[in-house]
Amino acid sequence: MSRRTFNPVAIAALGAALIIGGCHSDTPSGAAVPEATPAVHLVRQQGVELIQFNASDIPGLSIIQVQNIELPGLLETSGQITYDDRSTSTIISRVQGRIEQTRVSLWDNVQRGEKIIALYSPDFMTAESEYLQAHETSKLIAAPGVGGSSDFSGALALAAKRKLQFLGMTDADIQAIKAPDPVVWMRAPISGTVVDNKVQRGGAVNPGDVLFSLGTLNDVWITGDIYEDDLARVRVGQDLSAITTAFPDEVFHGVIDRISPNIDPTTHTLQIRCVVKNPGGKLKPQMLAKVTVVTRPGEALVIPQDALVFDIDNYYAFVEVSPGTFEHRKVTIASWSKVGYARIVSGLKAGDRVVGGETLQVNALWHEAHGESS
Template sequence: MVDSTHKKKIIIAGVAVAVIAGGTFAYYNSHKQMPAAATHAGHGGSAAVVKVDGEKVVLDAKARQLAGVQTAVVEKKALTKEIRTTGKIAINENGRAYITSRVMGRVDELYVTAEGEYIEPGQVIAAVYSPDYIAAQEEYILAIDTVDKLRGASRDIVQMNNQLLQAARRKLELLGVPAQDIEHIAHTRQPNTHMAVRAQFGGTVLEKQVLLGAYIMPGEKLYAVSDLSSVWLYVDLYEKDVANVQVGQTVTVTTPAYPGETFTGVVSFINPVLDDATRTVKVRVEMANPAGKLKPNMFANATIKVPLGETVVIPASSLLDTGKRKVVFVAQGEDTFVKRDIVIGQEANGYIQVLSGLQPGEVVVTAATFLIDSQTQLGNFGSHAGHGGGGKPQASQPAAVPQAPANPAPSGKAGGEHAGH
């Protein structure tokens, strides 16, 4: 019984060894015949042939057609970079001011009552009852009377009276009383009960800070105004564009409020500090606004054109940026392409500046660059792997995809039975 069981185990082991040996032979035989079939298909012209030698790739006409290879000539060209950004209209701080009172008193009349109104320089904005103003007028009238009465006095007295008259007039001028009003007081010899407060500056009222009946003090703010005939535009400039923008450059501005209309401005300030959160720099553009169309807090689009000069350029699609390398494939003949490292500058108008690595007149690949580069990677890997990982890659290894037989053997025939074993 033990001998019978032992014999069965030996028979099962023998059958397993035979099956494994048969499968190994079939696998080796089929893979041994594949290169021959591939080579035969390549020589027959029915498959695309690719040859790889390091960073040189040779593509036959079929392979170039399938990959869609396109080329362009390296040339020298003047580029103009357009920097597009957005921003917001702001008040020109140079035209912003406060209208203040020069006297102490009670506001009995207020002639500008709402924000948004425009005030002309020298316009009367309020009537203030001021005891100080009344006292200054009376002092000036008294000085005039004294000069008239003592015209025949000694020279010293006349000189002193004239000095007192000039001092009284100067006091009225410091209170903001215009010359014509002072002359009117001198003519009538009657003081006014209310002082007309005039605007020291003109502009649009941004904030009204005085009410009718309020008691004001010298220097108190009555209105905040701004001259909106000139406004500022603040735009955000990305870190990569900072070097291209300088103070004095012209900026073209459009806004959704006025479709089809273009405004111009000039860069007047570049913030020296970069915003760490947005990685942008604030740039201030000063713009003329005579018609008042540009309102503070409006959104706007800005375009800055930067001439880059004439340099060697290639189409942007030619560049293959791997992170560590900037490369292009240079055409050497109709079917040969060589990878080359280059140093690039800026990109504009679909072109990239080439600082070194290419000369005008050379031809570079503009389409299928990635596919050609993948062949260099696959070609090197395949040659290395074919030698068990220990040998050097062989040059000019042809690669082709064999086509299926035109008349495959029907299942159940000798070929199928052989494959089954």
């Protein structure tokens, strides 16, 4: 830092001038000069309450015009990775019984048809006995010289088989039945990973209890939010890319699979569901991902944040409806990539003129005019 030198004669002259000026001042020593308060009036036009003041009476206040900003031909959103529920399955107990044995644990990989869990239940033994008896009856009726309805016996055998299928047995297991057995192995309905295990050996189960959940990660879902005014820029089948913090140098590719029919009335956003290829199973459920959709250019309504004031639980802007007359209008905003700016979701339109720079002071005048403290 450079050293500054001061002229003693100049300092003495400056001190004398201050003393002389103080002797001739009409303002008492130490008293502050009060700032003039702008004249403010409240009026009502067409059922809307407005505030009137002279903008030139507030130093630093400016009137800015709301404009649309061109958006590039890219639409970005972030979302969370989940399983594609069309590639998940559960093993559910359809009987009352207990767990005799399990062959897999959480996060194990299994193949379709692989034995997963052995259930003990008298319901299995009863159903198997009915099945074997129905087949024996069919054989007797079909024997030479034995009278009876083969159609009826065939229906009984089919009904007994359907009952075993309903209890969770596969056709191969049913054909292999030689004698009634209360223990039946439940098999994996799909090839995948055990993502949820709710059983323990010896534990009791009831009909409807979920025992295991299986999922695959060949394709995953990423669900993200887009703004209402970007809806026209997306469509089902549109190509996209995704990156994650876990693999920042690897790009995953997919398409938009579904667009939500519902719009959140608070944020004016809706969701898109993306199906993304997942080679090697690197993308895991609950990971966060950034999605980029190549689309046509669009527009966004963006204004400086100092043109907004947060009051109680909402954002407001003071919109000029005529020279010197302003409306206290509620607006909905969203984040914007440029620091110091906000994206307008609702409440303003292109061409609106709003107060900028001294919005907090104008908001204080608004409350004072209503006899409130800001």
